[in-house]
Amino acid sequence: MNTARKRYGDTVFRCLTLLMALSIFALVALIGIELFEGSGKSMHKFGWHFLVSSVWDPIAEEYGALPFIFGTLVSSAIALIIAVPISIATAVYLTELAPRVVSQLLTMFIELLAAVPSVILGLWGVFVMVPWLRDHLFPWLQNHLGFLPLFQGPIYGVSMFAGGIIVAIMIIPIITSVSREILQSVPKLQREAAYALGATRWEVTRISVLSYAKKGLFGAVILGLGRALGETMAVTMVIGNSPQIVKSLFAPGYTLSSVIANEFNEATGSLYPSALFEMGLVLLGVTVLVNALAQLLLTTFAGPNVKPQN
Amino acid sequence: MANLNQHNMNSTNHSWRNFKNGVMQTLTFVCAILVITPLVLVFYHLLWQGFTSINLDFFTQLPKPTGETGGGIGNAIVGTFVLLGEAALLGVPVGVLGGVYLSEYGTTKLNWWIRFTADILNGVPSITWGIVVYALLVVPMHGFSALAGGVVLGMMMIPLVMRTTEEILQLVPNGYREAALALGVVKWRTIVQIVIPAALKGIITCVLLALARIAGETAPLMFTALGNQYWSQKLTDPMAALPLQIFNYAISPYDDWHRQAWAGALILLLLVLSINVGVRFLTRDRSRQRNN
Numbered sequence: 001m002n003t004a005r006k007r008y009g010d011t012v013f014r015c016l017t018l019l020m021a022l023s024i025f026a027l028v029a030l031i032g033i034e035l036f037e038g039s040g041k042s043m044h045k046f047g048w049h050f051l052v053s054s055v056w057d058p059i060a061e062e063y064g065a066l067p068f069i070f071g072t073l074v075s076s077a078i079a080l081i082i083a084v085p086i087s088i089a090t091a092v093y094l095t096e097l098a099p100r101v102v103s104q105l106l107t108m109f110i111e112l113l114a115a116v117p118s119v120i121l122g123l124w125g126v127f128v129m130v131p132w133l134r135d136h137l138f139p140w141l142q143n144h145l146g147f148l149p150l151f152q153g154p155i156y157g158v159s160m161f162a163g164g165i166i167v168a169i170m171i172i173p174i175i176t177s178v179s180r181e182i183l184q185s186v187p188k189l190q191r192e193a194a195y196a197l198g199a200t201r202w203e204v205t206r207i208s209v210l211s212y213a214k215k216g217l218f219g220a221v222i223l224g225l226g227r228a229l230g231e232t233m234a235v236t237m238v239i240g241n242s243p244q245i246v247k248s249l250f251a252p253g254y255t256l257s258s259v260i261a262n263e264f265n266e267a268t269g270s271l272y273p274s275a276l277f278e279m280g281l282v283l284l285g286v287t288v289l290v291n292a293l294a295q296l297l298l299t300t301f302a303g304p305n306v307k308p309q310n
Numbered sequence: 311m312a313n314l315n316q317h318n319m320n321s322t323n324h325s326w327r328n329f330k331n332g333v334m335q336t337l338t339f340v341c342a343i344l345v346i347t348p349l350v351l352v353f354y355h356l357l358w359q360g361f362t363s364i365n366l367d368f369f370t371q372l373p374k375p376t377g378e379t380g381g382g383i384g385n386a387i388v389g390t391f392v393l394l395g396e397a398a399l400l401g402v403p404v405g406v407l408g409g410v411y412l413s414e415y416g417t418t419k420l421n422w423w424i425r426f427t428a429d430i431l432n433g434v435p436s437i438t439w440g441i442v443v444y445a446l447l448v449v450p451m452h453g454f455s456a457l458a459g460g461v462v463l464g465m466m467m468i469p470l471v472m473r474t475t476e477e478i479l480q481l482v483p484n485g486y487r488e489a490a491l492a493l494g495v496v497k498w499r500t501i502v503q504i505v506i507p508a509a510l511k512g513i514i515t516c517v518l519l520a521l522a523r524i525a526g527e528t529a530p531l532m533f534t535a536l537g538n539q540y541w542s543q544k545l546t547d548p549m550a551a552l553p554l555q556i557f558n559y560a561i562s563p564y565d566d567w568h569r570q571a572w573a574g575a576l577i578l579l580l581l582v583l584s585i586n587v588g589v590r591f592l593t594r595d596r597s598r599q600r601n602n
Contacts, residue, residue, distance in 0.1 A: 013498035017411035020404045024428050024472065027465060031438065034445040086341045093338035106342055108590065113349040115586045117526020119553045120575045123560045124352045127359075127568070169348045176345060200331040223433070230435025232529040233557060257437045261529055264441060265536075280441050284434065291433035295426055 035284060038277030041270055050278060056243045063275035065282060067243040071253035076228040078164025083172045084221055091179035096205045114173035122237035125166045130157040130238055138250055153248035160253035163239035167228045175224040182216035183209060219297030226290040232257040256283045360576030363569050373539055379566045383574055385541050386550040393535060393551055394521055396460020397467055402517055405471025413479035414501050428469035439466055440530035448534060456542055456549035459535025463524045470520040478512035479505060515589045522585040526578060528553035552578045
């Protein structure tokens, strides 16, 4: 009887923990269902046209997501262009070149930067970064690179470019720390082989570390892209919030996440919130795809430090 | 390659390679400095702009109506802690027990799917969580509430805590489990009385880090807790929170509110960073013990 009771306890505990683990799937289902239901009206009215229409007119009840999709993609692209080289170079410095103490100290600072809430970076962005960009960096760019359409037009400060920079600041710590782990998991033997051939430190890094870790680093970048696409508060505060598709990076833009943040609580009627729900659904779809790709890249990059599963 | 005739050529080549090596070392170092520059700047400006506005009133008073200077954000500070408490009530048990399943039970295939999905959930934009819980709780309850705010933060904690708990539990040596099982202790008691206590410090660390992460979340609270200019009396009332208050003050046109936004941001940043730094000391202790 005693054994029977023991087994009973085991089953109960096992089922309890299983239930909690399965809650992950329940959460996914919940997100999908709620967003799908919420966007029903908008989907019914606009269909696929929603994704390619650039009209955003709450008074006439006409909604199209194109300027927001454009803004999300462009600000994320700017962010990646800035963040990827800096992050990977930093990861290389931390794992291959820096003295141990410096490396540990910098790693701690980078992890702290990752912990800074988005709204605080946004506050700093609005009151410190944007005025500096408006008075110094943007005029300088316009003087020197003004022949490109990207750097033409009036300068307001709040702009697609400012949004891209703030997103870059937010994703740099993520890309750096994941890249650092990837580089650390490159086998020592790879490096020693290159050293034995008389390679310099940088040559070792380039030949045996970076090329070995290519796939994993790509995963780190994609993970950063996933964060960039969904970044909300800081972007909302500096991007200017104006739904337009223009060439100039100095012009204000709008993103999927910031339009939801700004307009959801003021959305009256039933179609308006529904259109915003559909924006959320688009955003969810894109970020889930991007994150799934990143996870697959990172888990299939099996360095020796990657834990075998059970 | 090591031909004697080529000796001269090799030596110029060699200095070129050394030069390149030096350039790349410098370049990567500059990048590393660039990365931490924003952190230093943000911290500097927050201290510079926020420190002078912090006084006792700031922690204990309600916000003053528009136009009047002074007042504080006491309700937002309390609100943040209440919301974090609610979130922990939902996120910690579910996350920790789920992590136990991943580490101690389960089949390889199912666990792979759970891990994979949890990692994807960690990447779901926080604003999406906000509108989901708005549809789930705010609409049926006919109003914004502190309850909905706690639920959304708790949901965001679940995948975070689950993944980190699993990793911590896997650090517990298998010998512990085998020793207990060999003595005839049933599996669930082995887990509850041996494995979890051995990893307790690590689990607490994960939970604190998860709390620090969600403490700064603004977007999901905008459509759930909403914010409140007064003290909230019940959990079914809207509730103020630090990040919300910072955002509302930052986008307002008033200088006095900007000043308070800086001060609020300083408090929030200190809260988040002190948890992060504190946790680092906790874990440093633990790794030292393990090494001995």
